[in-house]
Amino acid sequence: MRSGIDEAARFVKGASKAVVLTGAGMSTEAGIPDFRSKAGWWNQVDPMTLATPDAVELNYDQFHAFYADRVRRLEGIVPTPGHVILANWELAGRVALTATQNVDGLHQAAGSRNVKELHGSIAGFCCHLCRARADRTSFLCRENCSCGGPLRPEVVLFGESLPQLAWDSTVQAIEEADLVIVIGTSLQVYPVNSLPSLTDGHLILINAEPTGQESAFDVFIQGKAGASLRAIDDLL
Known part of the structure; x- marks a missing residue:
């Protein structure tokens, strides 16, 4: 791990248009469950019964209970030191764009400005039918x-398309990037898992567990997001 940290720090130090791609492992240290670990959401509930358009239309009681719980759990949640480090790298001109599979808004709360939410946001709400905007209270009150x-959160459900503008902006940034840093994702969800292959720059993967795709990266750091980013930042 030490040699991986050293090499990652060298890549970050030399970057001027890095792209960061984050998944649920970026936010678990803030107290937000991930999806695919033993304690993750999808080992507690079947996503095909709760996180699909059919669930909104045919099983709204359970859909609403699940997402209302997720919305309420974000109360009092604050960005982790790792989120703050990434925001500071953007401020320093190293990171050009942060693309995230997370819907929690913690990158923006930490100060990152150029954030693309590939799976939407759980802080926004709309009508499932006409897509008119709604507020949090209206959703929670059913x-x-x-x-x-x-009403539903503005998250991407299974079977729905990703936001086109966020996707196109991310693809362009990765194609132009001199470094892509992938953090806290199992790289199992299509099409986001295809993004790292689009760059000609260096590739860093930081994840608590191996994903099976380590050979595609220049550096693999097995560890928690926050501790790994702090170790890299300490060398900059």
Whole structure:
């Protein structure tokens, strides 16, 4: 791990247009469960029954209970030191863009400005039918839209397309990047798992567990996001 930290720090120090790609492991240290670990969301519930458009239309009671719980759990959650380090790297001109699979808004709360939310945001709400914007209180109180449609968070559910503008911006940034840093993701979810292959720059993977794709990266650091980023930052 030490040699990986040293090499990663060298790559970050020389970067001027790095792209950061984060997954659930970026936010677990803030107290937000991930999805695929033993304690993750999808080992407690079946995502195909709760996180699909069909669930909104046919199983709204359980859909609402699941997402209302997730919304409430974010109360009092603050960015981790790792989020702050990435924001500081952006401020220093090393990171050009942060793309995230997370919907918690912690990158923005930490100060990162150029953030692309590839799976949407759980802080925004809309009507499932007409897509009119709604507020948090209306969703939590199970109000309907004026058109009669059910309200939902503005997250990407299984079977839905990713936000096109966020996706296109991320693809362009990665194609132009001199470094791509992938943090806290198992790289199992398509199409986000295809993004690292688009760069000609260096590749760093930071994850608590091996993903099976380590050979595609110049550096693999097995460890928690916060501790790994702090170790790299200490060398800059």
